[in-house]
Amino acid sequence: MNNRLLPFDTIGEKIALAVLAIFVVIFPLMNTLFPADSALHITTFQLSVWGKYLCYAVLAISLNFLWGYTGLLCLGQCLFFALGGYAFGMYLMLMIGDLGAYGTSLPDFMVFLGYSELPVHWKPFYNPWFAVFAAMWVPGLVAFVFGMLAFRSRIKGVYFSILTQALTYAAALLFFRNDFTFGGNNGFTDFKFIFGHDIREASVSRALFWASGFLLIGVYYLIAYLLKSKFGLVQRAIRDSENRVRFSGYSTTHYKVFIFVVSAMIAGLAGALYVPQAGIINPSEMWPTKGLDIVVWVAVGGRGSKFGPIIGAVLINLLKSYTTRVYPESWLIILGLVFLLVVLFMPNGVVGLWDQVKAWIQSRKADPPATVEPQLAVENES
Amino acid sequence: MVNSVVYKDTDLVLSVESVSKSFDGFKAINDLNFYLGEGELRTIIGPNGAGKSTFMDLITGRTRPDEGTVTFHQDDGHDLDLTKLREYQINRLGISRKFQTPSVYQDHSVYDNIVLSLNHGRGVWQSLLYKESAADKEAIEEVLETVRLQDLCNERAGLLSHGQKQWLEIGMLLAQKPRILLVDEPAAGMSDEETERTGELLLSLEGKHSIMVIEHDMEFIRQIARKVTVLHQGHVLKEGKFLEVANDPTVKEVYLGRQKHD
Numbered sequence: 261m262n263n264r265l266l267p268f269d270t271i272g273e274k275i276a277l278a279v280l281a282i283f284v285v286i287f288p289l290m291n292t293l294f295p296a297d298s299a300l301h302i303t304t305f306q307l308s309v310w311g312k313y314l315c316y317a318v319l320a321i322s323l324n325f326l327w328g329y330t331g332l333l334c335l336g337q338c339l340f341f342a343l344g345g346y347a348f349g350m351y352l353m354l355m356i357g358d359l360g361a362y363g364t365s366l367p368d369f370m371v372f373l374g375y376s377e378l379p380v381h382w383k384p385f386y387n388p389w390f391a392v393f394a395a396m397w398v399p400g401l402v403a404f405v406f407g408m409l410a411f412r413s414r415i416k417g418v419y420f421s422i423l424t425q426a427l428t429y430a431a432a433l434l435f436f437r438n439d440f441t442f443g444g445n446n447g448f449t450d451f452k453f454i455f456g457h458d459i460r461e462a463s464v465s466r467a468l469f470w471a472s473g474f475l476l477i478g479v480y481y482l483i484a485y486l487l488k489s490k491f492g493l494v495q496r497a498i499r500d501s502e503n504r505v506r507f508s509g510y511s512t513t514h515y516k517v518f519i520f521v522v523s524a525m526i527a528g529l530a531g532a533l534y535v536p537q538a539g540i541i542n543p544s545e546m547w548p549t550k551g552l553d554i555v556v557w558v559a560v561g562g563r564g565s566k567f568g569p570i571i572g573a574v575l576i577n578l579l580k581s582y583t584t585r586v587y588p589e590s591w592l593i594i595l596g597l598v599f600l601l602v603v604l605f606m607p608n609g610v611v612g613l614w615d616q617v618k619a620w621i622q623s624r625k626a627d628p629p630a631t632v633e634p635q636l637a638v639e640n641e642s
Numbered sequence: 643m644v645n646s647v648v649y650k651d652t653d654l655v656l657s658v659e660s661v662s663k664s665f666d667g668f669k670a671i672n673d674l675n676f677y678l679g680e681g682e683l684r685t686i687i688g689p690n691g692a693g694k695s696t697f698m699d700l701i702t703g704r705t706r707p708d709e710g711t712v713t714f715h716q717d718d719g720h721d722l723d724l725t726k727l728r729e730y731q732i733n734r735l736g737i738s739r740k741f742q743t744p745s746v747y748q749d750h751s752v753y754d755n756i757v758l759s760l761n762h763g764r765g766v767w768q769s770l771l772y773k774e775s776a777a778d779k780e781a782i783e784e785v786l787e788t789v790r791l792q793d794l795c796n797e798r799a800g801l802l803s804h805g806q807k808q809w810l811e812i813g814m815l816l817a818q819k820p821r822i823l824l825v826d827e828p829a830a831g832m833s834d835e836e837t838e839r840t841g842e843l844l845l846s847l848e849g850k851h852s853i854m855v856i857e858h859d860m861e862f863i864r865q866i867a868r869k870v871t872v873l874h875q876g877h878v879l880k881e882g883k884f885l886e887v888a889n890d891p892t893v894k895e896v897y898l899g900r901q902k903h904d
Contacts, residue, residue, distance in 0.1 A: 490763065490772035493754055497747040504745040504811075507702060508818065509733040509764045518766045 267481075267488035276567055277480070284314075284473030288466035307465045309581070311537045313574050314472035318479050318530035320557045320569030322523045325483055327555070328564035329492070330519050331499035333421045336428035337527055338550035340399035344528025345535040345545060346435075347398055349448040350382060351391035352459075352536060356452045368450070369443040379441050388455060395532035396525040403524030407517040416502075425548050435543035447542025454536055465537070472533045476570070479526055484566060495519060556595065560602045562609030571610050654715050655680045655822060655852045661700060661710030663876075670696040671707065672876035678822070683848040685863050685884075686856045688873035689896060694856045695742065697873065698824050702739045703729040717821075734764070738820035742827045744807035748800030752791050752810060755799050756782045759814035781817065789813035789843070805836040812843065823853045829862045841865040872896075 268274050287302060287310065294301040323337045353367045362371040366378060384390045406427060410420055438444035457464050486492050497505045498512050506512050535541045544550070553576075561572020579598070583591045606613060658676040662669065670693045678684060688694050699705040701712055703724060712724040714735060724732055733739075747755050760781065763772045786792040789809040794802065799810060808828060815823055828844070829837040837859065844866050847853060857863050863870070867884035874896045880887050887893055 486770075489770055490757065491766070491769040493747075493750060493758055494769050496749055497758055500747050500749055501745045503741070504747065504814075505758070506729045507733055507739050507741075508759050508814065509730050509761065511728070511730045511765075514766050 267484040308537045311469040315530045315534040316573040317570040320573040322526040324569040326523045334424045335551040336424035339428035340524040340527035341531035342545040343399045344395035344531030345541040347394040348532035349541045350385040352451040395528045399524040399528035403520045407520040411513045411516045432546040449540040562611035568611040657713045661707045681849045683853045692873040693876035703732045736821035738815040739824040746799045753795040759817040805832045825855045
């Protein structure tokens with residue numbers, strides 16, 4: 261715990277982080293510095309695709325904070341992401357103004373459903389900063405209420421997981437309803453302006469990419485900092501032996517609620533940045549399968565490691581974008597296969613692979629005549 | 643609660659009075675009365691299912707009694723009913739418990755295990771802002787020395803031997819500077835030598851803390867026993883000096899006798 265402002269463990273981690281930072285800074289520049297016919301040019305479309313991956317990486321980090329470091333497997337992390345997305349989407353909807361299909365100041369779906377004026381809870385969302393703030397506190401509040409109820413009554417393990425899945429399912433059904441004032445199953449789309457700029461401008465895409473990248477680095481830093489503090493020690497202690505922590509004078513309920521809320525707020529921010537880059541948000545984002553996707557990213561990348569979730573989120577989504585283009589029918593089968601292989605053969609995920617290989621080489625060096633022992637055992641038995 | 647200082651008029655630190663607890667109709671604890679004196683080292687024995695662990699659960703807030711009171715006599719003279727409090731609140735009063743199977747934080751270093759056991763900075767915000775002071779460091783090193791783990795302080799706790807884990811957990815309790823130490827089968831799974839050293843450790847703590855030890859190993863009990871309480875069917879069967887208890891015919895029948903038949 262000597263240098264708390266640089267909470268990094270190894271040289272490798274620092275290098276990886278530097279590479280990530282350089283990528284975040286350079287990538288959008290390649291969109292503007294190189295002409296469109298250059299091999300180094302990055303199109304605005306590619307920019308928004310990678311911007312979304314960065315948001316997914318933040319989302320994966322938020323789940324890893326819960327699952328990898330605290331042992332709370334949340335299957336409803338997509339709910340917090342979607343709530344953040346909806347909060348910022350409300351602002352984007354209001355910015356369409358009278359450019360919608362019906363030419364009124366109300367969002368199209370409201371006109372379609374016969375609203376005569378904007379519902380009260382929509383009004384503050386004219387302010388973008390209110391929307392960004394709401395993208396944090398709405399998921400945070402949901403996590404707080406749910407966490408209080410669940411953790412106070414000592415719900416844990418698989419029961420907690422199932423309840424979080426039920427929660428996101430229930431929320432999705434609620435958002436599917438037209439009378440819930442959030443656009444029913446169509447959700448929000450056709451955004452026009454963001455912070456006074458046309459959302460299709462290349463400069464907006466670059467800014468959104470940078471924002472996502474800096475969010476990722478900031479969240480990474482926050483988690484690294486927390487892990488190094490006594491708080492992080494308590495967090496992992498809860499994962500390994502909650503009773504011991506409780507009987508050492510800690511209210512594990514307070515800790516778990518706090519962690520759940522922080523995790524939900526991070527996921528919400530990721531969702532808020534995701535929506536303008538994806539151009540759409542609808543209730544399918546909180547469907548239980550989306551929650552499972554995030555679990556797969558974290559497991560593949562490496563649960564309980566700081567870089568694992570980032571790598572997992574990007575890798576799986578790259579694979580998905582490739583596969584759904586080339587073998588659109590087989591994507592789910594391939595995803596299942598990858599997940600199965602990782603669970604069976606790479607318990608520490610992609611980032612744990614190097615250590616696994618090292619351990620394997622060492623074990624080969626250590627006892628080459630491994631074949632002798634089983635034979636002896638057989639002899640002894642008879 | 644009265645705010646003026648009430649001088650303590652008792653030598654007791656804990657009074658358990660007419661406590662009962664049943665699980666699905668099974669009376670695990672049945673009208674139990676028990677008193678623990680200040681600085682006392684008490685050994686509790688009893689056959690399996692006598693309610694020993696449930697008894698500790700009741701004191702530490704893990705389960706709540708159906709009836710009866712568990713009173714903690716604080717230093718300032720105020721009495722507190724523990725049956726209304728949560729585990730962490732009871733622990734913060736200075737009641738520490740060691741579990742039957744060693745429970746240490748496997749992934750943390752031996753040193754960090756003790757850091758997490760210090761009796762301050764345990765709220766969420768305090769833990770975020772916690773900075774180790776020189777006094778903390780000294781306290782941690784003192785504990786590590788007492789349980790003879792100072793050479794292993796950077797080792798991952800999961801890599802310790804079973805006996806070392808047991809000691810680490812005892813060290814974790816000591817770091818809490820408890821007034822009452824509840825120790826559940828400290829010698830389980832230890833070698834003879836380790837068992838003896840554990841006994842010496844507990845004896846050296848006598849007077850500094852009030853200690854309750856649950857144990858099965860008769861050799862070990864003989865080593866550490868001062869006053870022994872025999873539990874049977876959730877009730878105190880007999881209380882007294884080790885030899886007195888060991889030679890009591892009813893005790894022999896329910897406990898020692900049953901061992902012979904095995």
